[in-house]
Amino acid sequence: MRLKVVGTFAAAALAAGLARPAEAQAASGAESAEAGGTIVEGHVVEIQNKDVIIDLARKHDLRNGDVLEIWRPLKVRHPVTRQTLEDRFRIGSIRISQVLDVMSFTKPAKKMFRQPEVGDVVILRRAAPAPVVATSSVPQTADTAVAARPTDVEALRVADIFSKLRGTSPEHRINVYVWYVRNFPASEYVAFFREEAELLKRSGGQVSPTPHSTSVELTFLPPSSALIGAPLELGLHVTGEIRGAVIHSRNRGEVTFVSSPMVSRGPGYFSATFGAARMVSPSFEYFVEVVTATGKTRLLVGSARTPERITLVQTPEAKPPPKYASKAAIMTDYADYNRMRGDDRAWQTEGYFGMRFRDVGVRAARSGFGVYRGVGGSIYDLDELDLDGRRIGLTYGYLEGEFGFNKSVSVIGRLVMGLGDDGVSSGVQAHLRLGSDLDSNFTVGGEVLGGVGLRGIVQLELEPESDFPVILRSEVTNQPAGAAESDEEAALAAMTENPMESLSESDVGVRLIGQFGYRVVPSLVLGLRASYQGRNINHSGPGFGGAVEYSW
Numbered sequence: 259m260r261l262k263v264v265g266t267f268a269a270a271a272l273a274a275g276l277a278r279p280a281e282a283q284a285a286s287g288a289e290s291a292e293a294g295g296t297i298v299e300g301h302v303v304e305i306q307n308k309d310v311i312i313d314l315a316r317k318h319d320l321r322n323g324d325v326l327e328i329w330r331p332l333k334v335r336h337p338v339t340r341q342t343l344e345d346r347f348r349i350g351s352i353r354i355s356q357v358l359d360v361m362s363f364t365k366p367a368k369k370m371f372r373q374p375e376v377g378d379v380v381i382l383r384r385a386a387p388a389p390v391v392a393t394s395s396v397p398q399t400a401d402t403a404v405a406a407r408p409t410d411v412e413a414l415r416v417a418d419i420f421s422k423l424r425g426t427s428p429e430h431r432i433n434v435y436v437w438y439v440r441n442f443p444a445s446e447y448v449a450f451f452r453e454e455a456e457l458l459k460r461s462g463g464q465v466s467p468t469p470h471s472t473s474v475e476l477t478f479l480p481p482s483s484a485l486i487g488a489p490l491e492l493g494l495h496v497t498g499e500i501r502g503a504v505i506h507s508r509n510r511g512e513v514t515f516v517s518s519p520m521v522s523r524g525p526g527y528f529s530a531t532f533g534a535a536r537m538v539s540p541s542f543e544y545f546v547e548v549v550t551a552t553g554k555t556r557l558l559v560g561s562a563r564t565p566e567r568i569t570l571v572q573t574p575e576a577k578p579p580p581k582y583a584s585k586a587a588i589m590t591d592y593a594d595y596n597r598m599r600g601d602d603r604a605w606q607t608e609g610y611f612g613m614r615f616r617d618v619g620v621r622a623a624r625s626g627f628g629v630y631r632g633v634g635g636s637i638y639d640l641d642e643l644d645l646d647g648r649r650i651g652l653t654y655g656y657l658e659g660e661f662g663f664n665k666s667v668s669v670i671g672r673l674v675m676g677l678g679d680d681g682v683s684s685g686v687q688a689h690l691r692l693g694s695d696l697d698s699n700f701t702v703g704g705e706v707l708g709g710v711g712l713r714g715i716v717q718l719e720l721e722p723e724s725d726f727p728v729i730l731r732s733e734v735t736n737q738p739a740g741a742a743e744s745d746e747e748a749a750l751a752a753m754t755e756n757p758m759e760s761l762s763e764s765d766v767g768v769r770l771i772g773q774f775g776y777r778v779v780p781s782l783v784l785g786l787r788a789s790y791q792g793r794n795i796n797h798s799g800p801g802f803g804g805a806v807e808y809s810w
Contacts, residue, residue: 296383296384297381297382297383297384298314298318298319298320298381298382298384299379299380299381299382300312300313300314300318300379300380301313301377301378301379301380301513302328302374302375302376302377302378302380303361303376304376305374305375305376308365308366309355309363309364309365310328310352310363310364310365310366310374311361311362311363311364312326312352312361312362312364312380313360313361314326314361314362314380314382315357315358315359315360315361315362316357316358316359317359317360318382320354320357320362320382321354321357322354322355322356322357323353323354324353324354324382325351325352325353325354325367326351326352326353326354326364326380326381326382327348327351327380327381327382327383328348328349328350328351328352328370328374328378328379328380328381329346329347329348329349329378329379329380329381330346330347330348330349330372330375330378330379331344331346331377331378331379331513332344332345332346332347341563341564342563346379346513348371349370349371349372349374349378350366350367350368350369350370350371350372350374351366351367351368352364352365352366352367352374352380353365353366353367364380377511377513379513412442412445412446412447415442416445416447419434419438428458431454431455431458432455432458432459435451435452435454435455435458436455438451439451439452439455473498474496474497474498474500474548474550474556474558475496475497475498476494476495476496476497476558476559477494477495477496477497478494478495478559480559480566480568481568482568482569483568483569483570483571484537484542484568484569484570484571485537485570485571485572485573486537486538486539486570486571486572486573487534487537487573488534488537488573489531489532489533489534489537490531490532490537490542490568491529491530491531491532492505492529492530492531492532492544493523493527493528493529493530494520494527494528494529494546494558494559495526495527495528496526496528496548496558497526498526498550499550499551500548500549500550500551501548501549501550501551501553502519502520502522502528502548502549503519503520503528503546503547503548503549503558504517504518504519504520504546504547504548504549505517505518505520505530505544505545505546506518506544506545506546506547506562506565507532507536507542507543507544508542508543508544509536509537509538509541509542509543510538510539510540510541511538515543515544515545515562515565518530520546537570538570539570539572540569540570541567541568541569541570542567542568542570543565543566543567543568544559544560544565544566544568545557545559545560545561545562545565545566546558546559546560582613582614582615583613583614583809583810584611584612584613584614584809584810585611585612585613585614585807585808585809585810586609586610586611586612586807586808586809587609587610587805587806587807587808588607588608588609588805588806589607589608589609589785589787589803589804589805590605590606590607590608590803590804590805591605591606591607591771591787591789591801591802591803592604592605592801592802592803593605593769593789593791593799593801594791594799594800594801595634595764595767595791595792595793595797595798595799596640596641596793596797596798596799597797597798597799598799598800600633600647601633601634601635601640601646601647602633602634602635602640602647602764602793602797602799603632603633603634603647603738603799604630604631604632604633604634604650604737604738605630605631605632606628606629606630606631607628607629608626608627608628608629609626609627609628610624610625610626610627610656610658611624611625611626612624612625612626612658614695616662617662617664617665617694618662618663618664618665619661619662620659620660620661620662621660621661621662621668621695622659622660622695623657623658623659623660624657624658624659624660625655625656625657625658626655626656626658627653627654627655627656628652628653628654628655628656628676629652629653629654630650630651630652630653630654630707630710630738631650631651632649632650632651632710632737632738632739633646633647633648633649633650633738633739634647634648634650634737634738634739634740634760634764635647635648635739635759635760635761635762635763635764636760636762636763636764636765637765637793637794637797638762639760639761639762640760640797641796641797643760645758645759645760646756646758646759646760647739647759647760648739648759648760648761649679650678650679650709650710650738650739651678651679652676652677652678652683652707652708652709652710653676653677653678654674654675654676654677654683654685655674655675655676656672656673656674656675656687657672657673658670658671658672658673658687659671660691660695665694666692666693666694667690667691667692668690668691668695669688669689669690669691670687670688670689670690670691670701670703671686671687671688671689672686672687672688673686674686674687674707678708678709678710679709680709683707683708683709683710684708685705685706685707685708685710686705686706687703687704687705687706688703688704689701689702689703689704689715690702690703695719695722696722696723697721697722697723698718698719698720698721698722699718699719699722700716700717700718700719701715701716701717701718701719702715702716702717703715707737708741709741710737710738710740710741711735711736711737711738711739711740711741711763711764712735712736712737712740713733713734713735713737714733714734714735715731715732715733716731716732716733717729717730717731717732718730718731724777725776725777726774726775726776726777727775727777727783727785728772728773728774728775729771729772729773729775729785730771730772731769731770731771731772731773732768732769732770732771733768733769733771733791734766734767734768734769735766735767735768735769736763736764736765736766736767737764738764739760739762739763739764740763740764741763764793765793765794765797766793767791767792767793767797767798768791768792769789769790769791769801770789770790770791771787771788771789771801772787772788772789773785773786773787773803773805774786775805775807781808781809781810782806782807782808783805783806783807783808784804784805784806785804785805785806785807786802786803786804786805787801787802787803787804787805788800788801788802789801789802789803
């Protein structure tokens with residue numbers, strides 16, 4: 259892990275010898291220094307047959323034949339304290355068989371204590387190379403001798419300088435900073451050392467002229483959730499004199515905590531940003547430490563044993579608003595019941611607009627209008643007494659809904675309100691549909707229409723979405739004159755006004771209807787209707803009609 263020195267906080271943290279907890283070691287593929295050498299840690303990411311694939315590679319200075327330790331993470335809950343205990347134990351060694359750019363193939367070097375598994379930790383330990391001694395006009399003492407390693411000489415040199423400056427005077431620090439700037443002008447840390455030297459000179463060589471308060475107050479509202487795969491920024495405000503803050507974090511796929519310095523955003527404000535790649539389901543854990551003005555470290559948010567936890571949730575998918583199938587249709591139908599004599603007939607025109615939503619639940623809603631005009635009476639009045647048929651008229655509107663229990667069973671209900679010759683009239687329809695309305699289906703139901711009569715309906719609809727949809731329908735009805743005048747005075751007045759008009763109800767008759775459609779374009783269907791109806795064999799006649807349906 260390449261050392262990054264950030265402002266005065268990094269200097270203070272290193273000068274104070276900030277010790278990170280064991281849980282906060284570097285994550286997958288990270289390097290760290292230890293007494294007598296360095297270690298490189300990674301993880302087992304895949305097992306293919308006898309090959310153990312790890313996420314360490316050529317960029318970590320691995321070579322074919324290197325032997326690595328392999329450790330098994332262990333996480334248990336204490337039966338008494340209920341605290342989570344975390345540790346790891348060594349299960350054997352593996353040997354590098356082939357090094358790639360981002361991964362390496364390995365095989366077990368010896369007999370394993372446990373078989374390798376994905377997620378196991380692998381460790382490569384390297385002995386320290388011979389020390390490299392820096393030369394300058396500054397006397398070469400233990401304070402300026404620096405041990406380096408081939409992979410990151412400059413970072414270790416800077417870390418060693420801060421380690422050896424611990425407890426020294428400001429004047430000595432200024433001299434070492436100036437020596438570093440002169441001898442390593444190409445280093446990325448030159449700007450920092452120059453700035454630190456200038457700050458110490460302006461302060462007259464006094465690092466802490468007055469005692470600092472150790473009182474620290476936190477303003478922080480821990481988030482409970484975040485989005486998977488989206489960068490996360492955490493910020494907090496600390497009241498008190500502190501030098502900086504460090505956040506230790508890990509996700510579900512990381513065995514140990516990863517430590518990151520929090521960036522100062524203003525007096526007392528610190529924040530840290532975590533990349534999208536680390537926001538892995540199901541959770542993200544963290545705790546925060548601060549370095550006080552006296553150089554002491556203090557837990558501020560959570561701890562390694564009881565970290566704060568953020569639940570990671572899936573990013574909501576943007577979905578277009580639902581689009582429902584809509585339909586508008588109009589139908590007209592003429593039916594003659596008595597040999598085209600005109601005394602027992604009905605003409606009905608009906609149109610509607612509707613929307614279909616889903617198969618289960620509220621399947622569809624429709625709103626429509628209708629005009630019903632008819633002439634009728636009893637067979638005895640019309641055929642035996644040769645009376646004129648009584649005129650029937652109703653103009654109405656209706657609301658209709660369909661509710662699906664499942665894809666193949668639904669019920670349809672209709673409420674009708676209208677104006678007839680004698681005032682306001684109402685009616686209802688109810689049907690049971692077997693089969694989907696988008697496929698061949700069977701419907702059975704009935705209608706009560708005030709002032710007009712009753713009707714029982716059985717209908718078979720064949721391939722409604724095809725190019726040639728067909729409807730076969732049968733009705734048992736006493737319309738159009740199925741309701742007689744109940745008011746005796748009104749009936750007497752009607753008889754007086756036109757004594758040759760039948761006041762009796764129509765007898766029950768049967769209608770057989772066929773509607774044959776043709777889909778002109780995908781959204782437009784034209785249909786022709788033909789029917790035959792009668793109340794007995796001598797009291798019957800033909801019918802015809804048409805329909806237009808448009809959908810989008």
